[in-house]
Amino acid sequence: MRGQPRRRDPGIPLPLLVPAVAAVTFLVLPLVALLIRTPWSDLATQLTLPGVGQALRLSLLSASLATAVSLVLGVPLAWVLARSRIRGRGVLRALVTVPLVLPPVVGGVALFLVLGRQGILGRWLDETFGLTIPFTTTAVVIAETFVAMPFLVISVEGALRAADARYEEAAATLGADRWTTFRRVTLPLVAPGIAAGAVLCWARALGEFGATITFAGNFPGTTQTMPLAVYLALQRDPESAIVLSVVLLAVSLATLLALRGRWLGRAGAAP
Amino acid sequence: MRGQPRRRDPGIPLPLLVPAVAAVTFLVLPLVALLIRTPWSDLATQLTLPGVGQALRLSLLSASLATAVSLVLGVPLAWVLARSRIRGRGVLRALVTVPLVLPPVVGGVALFLVLGRQGILGRWLDETFGLTIPFTTTAVVIAETFVAMPFLVISVEGALRAADARYEEAAATLGADRWTTFRRVTLPLVAPGIAAGAVLCWARALGEFGATITFAGNFPGTTQTMPLAVYLALQRDPESAIVLSVVLLAVSLATLLALRGRWLGRAGAAP
Amino acid sequence: GSDDGGDTATSSSGSATEDGGLSGTLTVFAAASLTDVFTDLGDQLEADNPGLDVQFNFAGSSALATQITQGAPADVFASANTSQMTVVTDAGLADGDPEVFASNVLEIAVPEGNPADVTGLADFGREELTLAVCAPEVPCGAAAEDVFAAAGITAVPDTQEEDVRAALTKVELGEVDAALVYATDVTAAGDSVEGIEFPEADDAVNTYPVCVLTDAPNAAAAQAFVDLVLSDEGQAALADAGFRTA
Amino acid sequence: MSLDAAVRVQRGVLHVELDVHVEDGEVLAVLGPNGAGKSSLLRVLAGLLPPDGGRVEVDGEPWDDVAAGVHLPAHRRRLGMVFQDHLLFPHLTVTDNVAFGLRTRGAGRRESRAAAREWLARVELAEFGSRRPGELSGGQAQRVALARALAGEPALLLLDEPLSALDARTRLTVRAELRRHLGDFPGSTVLVTHDPVDAMALADRVLVVEEGRVVQAGPPGEVARRPRTDYVARLVGLSLLAGAGEGATVRLDGGGRVAVAEPASGSVFVAVRPESVALWPDPPHGSPRNVWPVRLVGATPHGATVRCELDGEVPLLADVTAAAFAELGLAPGAELWASVKASEVAVYER
Amino acid sequence: MSLDAAVRVQRGVLHVELDVHVEDGEVLAVLGPNGAGKSSLLRVLAGLLPPDGGRVEVDGEPWDDVAAGVHLPAHRRRLGMVFQDHLLFPHLTVTDNVAFGLRTRGAGRRESRAAAREWLARVELAEFGSRRPGELSGGQAQRVALARALAGEPALLLLDEPLSALDARTRLTVRAELRRHLGDFPGSTVLVTHDPVDAMALADRVLVVEEGRVVQAGPPGEVARRPRTDYVARLVGLSLLAGAGEGATVRLDGGGRVAVAEPASGSVFVAVRPESVALWPDPPHGSPRNVWPVRLVGATPHGATVRCELDGEVPLLADVTAAAFAELGLAPGAELWASVKASEVAVYER
Numbered sequence A, B: 001m002r003g004q005p006r007r008r009d010p011g012i013p014l015p016l017l018v019p020a021v022a023a024v025t026f027l028v029l030p031l032v033a034l035l036i037r038t039p040w041s042d043l044a045t046q047l048t049l050p051g052v053g054q055a056l057r058l059s060l061l062s063a064s065l066a067t068a069v070s071l072v073l074g075v076p077l078a079w080v081l082a083r084s085r086i087r088g089r090g091v092l093r094a095l096v097t098v099p100l101v102l103p104p105v106v107g108g109v110a111l112f113l114v115l116g117r118q119g120i121l122g123r124w125l126d127e128t129f130g131l132t133i134p135f136t137t138t139a140v141v142i143a144e145t146f147v148a149m150p151f152l153v154i155s156v157e158g159a160l161r162a163a164d165a166r167y168e169e170a171a172a173t174l175g176a177d178r179w180t181t182f183r184r185v186t187l188p189l190v191a192p193g194i195a196a197g198a199v200l201c202w203a204r205a206l207g208e209f210g211a212t213i214t215f216a217g218n219f220p221g222t223t224q225t226m227p228l229a230v231y232l233a234l235q236r237d238p239e240s241a242i243v244l245s246v247v248l249l250a251v252s253l254a255t256l257l258a259l260r261g262r263w264l265g266r267a268g269a270a271p
Numbered sequence C: 001g002s003d004d005g006g007d008t009a010t011s012s013s014g015s016a017t018e019d020g021g022l023s024g025t026l027t028v029f030a031a032a033s034l035t036d037v038f039t040d041l042g043d044q045l046e047a048d049n050p051g052l053d054v055q056f057n058f059a060g061s062s063a064l065a066t067q068i069t070q071g072a073p074a075d076v077f078a079s080a081n082t083s084q085m086t087v088v089t090d091a092g093l094a095d096g097d098p099e100v101f102a103s104n105v106l107e108i109a110v111p112e113g114n115p116a117d118v119t120g121l122a123d124f125g126r127e128e129l130t131l132a133v134c135a136p137e138v139p140c141g142a143a144a145e146d147v148f149a150a151a152g153i154t155a156v157p158d159t160q161e162e163d164v165r166a167a168l169t170k171v172e173l174g175e176v177d178a179a180l181v182y183a184t185d186v187t188a189a190g191d192s193v194e195g196i197e198f199p200e201a202d203d204a205v206n207t208y209p210v211c212v213l214t215d216a217p218n219a220a221a222a223q224a225f226v227d228l229v230l231s232d233e234g235q236a237a238l239a240d241a242g243f244r245t246a
Numbered sequence D, E: 001m002s003l004d005a006a007v008r009v010q011r012g013v014l015h016v017e018l019d020v021h022v023e024d025g026e027v028l029a030v031l032g033p034n035g036a037g038k039s040s041l042l043r044v045l046a047g048l049l050p051p052d053g054g055r056v057e058v059d060g061e062p063w064d065d066v067a068a069g070v071h072l073p074a075h076r077r078r079l080g081m082v083f084q085d086h087l088l089f090p091h092l093t094v095t096d097n098v099a100f101g102l103r104t105r106g107a108g109r110r111e112s113r114a115a116a117r118e119w120l121a122r123v124e125l126a127e128f129g130s131r132r133p134g135e136l137s138g139g140q141a142q143r144v145a146l147a148r149a150l151a152g153e154p155a156l157l158l159l160d161e162p163l164s165a166l167d168a169r170t171r172l173t174v175r176a177e178l179r180r181h182l183g184d185f186p187g188s189t190v191l192v193t194h195d196p197v198d199a200m201a202l203a204d205r206v207l208v209v210e211e212g213r214v215v216q217a218g219p220p221g222e223v224a225r226r227p228r229t230d231y232v233a234r235l236v237g238l239s240l241l242a243g244a245g246e247g248a249t250v251r252l253d254g255g256g257r258v259a260v261a262e263p264a265s266g267s268v269f270v271a272v273r274p275e276s277v278a279l280w281p282d283p284p285h286g287s288p289r290n291v292w293p294v295r296l297v298g299a300t301p302h303g304a305t306v307r308c309e310l311d312g313e314v315p316l317l318a319d320v321t322a323a324a325f326a327e328l329g330l331a332p333g334a335e336l337w338a339s340v341k342a343s344e345v346a347v348y349e350r
């Protein structure tokens, strides 16, 4: 932590360095190519288009809300999968993973079947409260949550499994019930894993396209997120689609860097 | 581990049980609705269509290959992010996360820019070896890897951070260099985290659509994976698209259950 | 006109054989809405030319245009609109001028039984209905804007779909009361969707152009396929699918 | 708040079957070799390990009763526990670690912190309150764990080798502190330890456990004077020999005879203090009635004296001064004579 | 394979500055209170903590040299280390844990396993080879860690309280085993311990460390007889008083006078053995020339005797038999008289 040079790091072993460099190259080179191809002169024009700012705001908002919902619902689910001894956990875990595999468009259709006007719950919501969910911003959040939450659940469960359960025993002897233990011991201990899961979830939600356009539709200002705007731009003018993508990338990169900085600041305080 | 009833589990605390049940309901109900809507009579017809078996095989193959590539490249990258002290790790981590946000279709375009016939590397590959990548099964694997690897990297990094680094110190005092330590100590210790990451990666690859159809095209037998077949079916007959999706779900559920069983068997041996 | 395509790819992919039959592989890039018709025509061409293998790459027109400009090894490009064909011709990749082989007009699609009692284009101004049109960026959306302008209607859609199929799916599920889609889609959707024609549709006709590509590895077969599409037989098949023929 | 427990639990191949009773304010020390099941006993008492049989009752309240299907979860038992490897929460400061139990039991943040700081001061770590456990040395961490368990004012205190990581000076301080606290403490205490000094200093009664069973129980002094197993004898530094009393002589089970001062009969133990054993290069002639030929098999310096391990008909330990050891020119394998006065030999029933 | 090290490292607020030299085959014990920097020293020697200054040289080969920018990574140092909290690999069996170091150093699987089994037998855990560390008791685990470190036949052996988790009997066995091994061992050993008995039994030389600095060094006997700090004095059970020699009397820095047998001058230490202190309810009249009024502040049973902590002009420890303690009716706060014969008082230069 101090400023002086550390002679410690004996370097990264070659069998790790080579694939790691390959991985970075593989993931970053396409982004670089996009940047090279970006018609920068268009950037200013694109950014000042009213729809773009709107779509960007809506994307950030709905992805963040979806992440929040996923945290509130998904972390407890991960805990149940990792720590409880209920029967059928294996099947439950597989069931939770499966939405990852569903083509997002079909996921959107499935959401209609539940929450649409004719859906299992949707019909009841409509008739009882006059609530219709599709084609609203709520629908965007729901679609993104449906697609992104499994990522959070699976990675938080992995972190919970890897954590030392004896700390939880120690908490129990100090009078903490399972809920208090969860809040005050388990959660802070697996914070890095939860952070990783939340990043995955947020990024996946931010990039969500298929389920959103199916279930929420595409209306500027209420349901048109950046990926939808990008897709539509691609239909007419691929160049501007690239510009929009780069904007999306830049914003999410900035967000991730800002967030990570804070998390790392916290994580760095621990040993 | 013994057969007798355990009176230990004092149940799942309500503040965890309620959101967990909500999460499961939210994730599973749409699947159930899909199953209800599935025209089961069509199932046999659909399954015997030659293209379907082909697409299913190709999907499983390419998703598994993409996962394998992601493991080989991504786990070392996760290690570098979690354990090395190189500068700019924060930026690197954010860069690796960003492809998650890229709309997959744009990701496909970006891959063209690198590996297409006119791409940065593609042109050279073409001129030197006469190799063209787009529109081949290789392209499918590459597109899926590009989209899915970040999930693996981020979740494995989370697991590595949560693991106790002192075991690695102990290994060093026993003469193990960082590579040996990685193989013989770190990897087994974070195996649950890697398994979780691999599941995410595999599922994401299996469901990949946008980057694949853009970069690899939609050729039955070589590049038409299940999500692409679902997309085409949707153009023609939504019912059959649902059937195909359910088939994809069933196959991935079976695979996950089979794999998890094995992993859990291993994990269960440890304390 | 395949004289400049005579590179190594041509010989390896086959060409006209001596008895006039075609051989090798023919790769057709076609808009996804052509899946059924083109698959049938491809089968027919294969039957006529036992040495020929016809491969299709069905996707959105814009994805196909991107692939072609990125050097995809395609012989034929059939686009669902002129704008994506223009992308290809502008890049100098079309061999000759594209030919229009079909066209399509808008129709109102309503769920089975027409629960909202939609009768014509004017209903797209009713606030209380849930309505879908295509986004202005895509051809059917541009066409919708044209017909609304022609009819002097201020439409109040709830969603601007990214393609016709997405709009149609919502009609099929009964989630929207009406959607403005293409006539062919109504035909393809079968019983679960009813179509309502309206006179303003003729103000916005969407055309489907096709062309042989400059770098076509199998130019002879490509030309044969384009010819088949333009033949009476091909036109009849298109008409069966609800297309207006050229 | 007496503890009354009959614990039956299977741990791998080891079957633990221990009956434990601790009165109000009493401190029970559990001594035993590694793997005897001591920690398993504590885990059952704490509610962390469900027993396979038996029951645990504190002050008449059943905490565990397998037959009746009762199992009170750990957090509902008013207990404090110190683990063998401290298990301080790495994400909390030292103060918050100590305050944890108070907070979970409903105290306010400020008040818990104040109490925690007081406890930290008692274990002489007042200035470490704002550190993280990772920044403590091993011994410091263990003292914090002790403070954490004590801070909750538990009804039952379970200590799993609480002093083993402490240095000698701190150990004295903390042992005295612990003694003071245990003196005031109205509840029952079970203390697992390897150190007979801890047991002597802190416990009212000692339970010696081997392979999951009680092999000896009694007040510390009694156990120290009259060990019943080799393990206890070693622990308290005695040589233990089993035999049959024949008046003024005991015939050892392993052969050989020992003259004793008090006549004995039946199965008896004979205990010899190493300090009372004298070594001679040649057979001595004098008052001691016990003289045996022995062979030196091991020698360990032990403060100013050397502890010699002797083999022969009568295997013994002997403590001789370093000077005498050097003078005799002793080396492993040396053949010697050992003598003990009959009056120095303790004999008691088996 | 001598070790020659000058270690400078900052740990939080503690600055560690220790010069260490260990000859071939020599065993150096490092004693010191919690948080003195003992583990930090071992971590630097092991290459796990890069020093901020100084150097580490083994057999002339530089392992660390901050000035020259040399830092050999831990895995290239031929060393064995036992950690305070064993750190056995949870995913490997006990045998594979012990075989680990052999395997990384190039031995075949079969041969490593065979050697590992031999080592396990030596620490009396032969039948535990196929278990996982999670299924061992704390002491068993520590013995496996010891076997794992020894199996690699290291040039430098670093032991961080290797015996602290062992029970008394095992401790004797393992200590004797360790002693035998260290006797054969051509390399240097650094042993961190809290137990003076370990230091006496195992070490050729003792280094006493407090707050990151060496406060005393020398052979174990010398350190035990002539402690130079209160910590060491407590450790070996002496009362240490500092003062100035004035012939047959020492005037203590804290006030009070002590009569001594050998005349002394200048700054001196006075050491008093607790056994030599007698307690009286009334001022005694007799030969002992040292008689002081004292107050009893603490008492701890200690085997058959009770260790009494005394405060007053001359703070002392006194060991009296439990019988005498009871007879005197002693309780904390009691006012007493303590006497010591001048010939029982050790005096030596500061």
Ligand SMILES: Nc1ncnc2c1ncn2[C@@H]1O[C@H](COP(=O)(O)OP(=O)(O)OP(=O)(O)O)[C@@H](O)[C@H]1O
Pocket (backbone or CB within 6 Å): B271, D011, D012, D013, D014, D032, D033, D034, D035, D036, D037, D038, D039, D040, D041, D084, E134, E135, E136, E137, E138, E139, E140, E167
């Ligand atoms: N999780 C477990 N599964 C199976 N066996 C176990 C487990 N934990 C401990 N054991 C075994 O149970 C026995 C008793 O262990 P326990 O920890 O109670 O011993 P202990 O008396 O506390 O020993 P120590 O003094 O070394 O701490 C040991 O043989 C140990 O190997």
Ligand SMILES: Nc1ncnc2c1ncn2[C@@H]1O[C@H](COP(=O)(O)OP(=O)(O)OP(=O)(O)O)[C@@H](O)[C@H]1O
Pocket (backbone or CB within 6 Å): A271, D134, D135, D136, D137, D138, D139, D140, D167, E011, E012, E013, E014, E032, E033, E034, E035, E036, E037, E038, E039, E040, E041, E084
């Ligand atoms: N990672 C760390 N960061 C900052 N300070 C630390 C760290 N680890 C230890 N310390 C501090 O350094 C000092 C020396 O610790 P060290 O572990 O070397 O002590 P020790 O002599 O081994 O003590 P013990 O006998 O209790 O094991 C202690 O005050 C401790 O609080």
Ligand SMILES: [Mg+2]
Pocket (backbone or CB within 6 Å): D038, D039, D040, D084, D160, E137, E138, E139
């Ligand atoms: Mg134990």
Ligand SMILES: [Mg+2]
Pocket (backbone or CB within 6 Å): D137, D138, D139, E038, E039, E040, E084, E160
């Ligand atoms: Mg230490």
